[in-house]
Amino acid sequence: MLINLADDLKTKEQHGIPHRFMSGKHIALIFEKQSTRTRSAFTVAATKLGANVEYLNKNDIQLGSKESVEDTAKVLGSMFDGIAYRGSEQATVETLGAHADVPIWNALTDDWHPTQMLADFLTIKEHLGTYKGKTITFVGDGRNNVAHSLLVTGAILGANVHILAPESLQPALSVQKLAHDIAKNSGSKLLVTSDREDGMYGSDVVYTDVWVSMGEEDALEERFQLLSDYQVNQELMDMSGSTETIFLHCLPAIHDTATDAGKLAYEKFGVNGMEVTDDVFRGPASKVFDQAENRMHTIKALLAVTCGNVH
Structure with a gap:
């Protein structure tokens, strides 16, 4: 379903058809690891859907150091409509999911990379x-x-x-x-x-x-x-x-x-x-930049279904 919706939203964007399914929503991006594509995809996807985005790196909040993941989840969950987490521990994203009471998106852990x-x-x-x-x-x-x-x-x-x-x-x-x-x-x-x-x-x-x-x-x-x-x-x-x-x-x-x-x-x-090798990376078989662009379209579909008003 998400892949088909992403395909549809990509077509809508190419034809300038509005799809602001998240107007008035606020999402937080907790990124404890560096990111180019994932952070950019979440930011652009959410903004194009009409949401506001707040980026929180590991120096901005006290996740797990002075404040437990559970307490952080309850606080942020009371303010934001959804939270993306990128870091090392799978347990962290699962604890956020258990206590935030809003959608939690795994933006990468050492175990999994679902988006x-x-x-x-x-x-x-x-x-x-x-x-x-x-x-x-x-x-x-x-x-x-x-x-x-x-x-x-x-x-x-x-x-x-x-x-x-x-x-x-x-x-x-x-x-x-x-x-x-x-x-x-x-x-x-x-x-x-x-x-x-x-x-x-x-x-x-x-x-x-x-x-x-x-x-x-x-x-x-x-x-x-x-x-x-x-x-x-x-x-x-x-x-x-x-x-x-x-x-x-x-x-x-x-x-x-x-x-x-x-x-x-x-x-x-x-x-x-x-x-x-460079010849394969730049060659006709390579679809890596289509793949990179599709990070945004597919994350847009994910956000729309879990946190937006698609229907």
């Missing part, structure tokens, strides 16, 4: 016509929140999901079990493997993420050694067996030396890209 999934599957639908029965292959660090979310969301939506990762970086067994249990009803086919040919063959979508997540920068050298065989380059893309395979990345991407991280990778390892 990213909405944009991903809208993008797949736009470019492939459907996501049902399509095979989405995540390549790289399979333990992270994007890989976990993709495995479970694909199972819910009837898409096939491959996780191609070295054995030491494969999804948590609890997440794999959850996804397989869901897939029994949806018919999704799930595969977790370290074998590149097995993982890539039949892929309609190839998806990757940075090799070093926020807070793990000290592990760059170790991660490069583990993942260098899992770089998304043209050779890997060709293993899908199709010329119609698309490439996705939740961004930011280390695909050249235009960033400090890219320069460091070049200095340390002599490479011009980490998880993806």
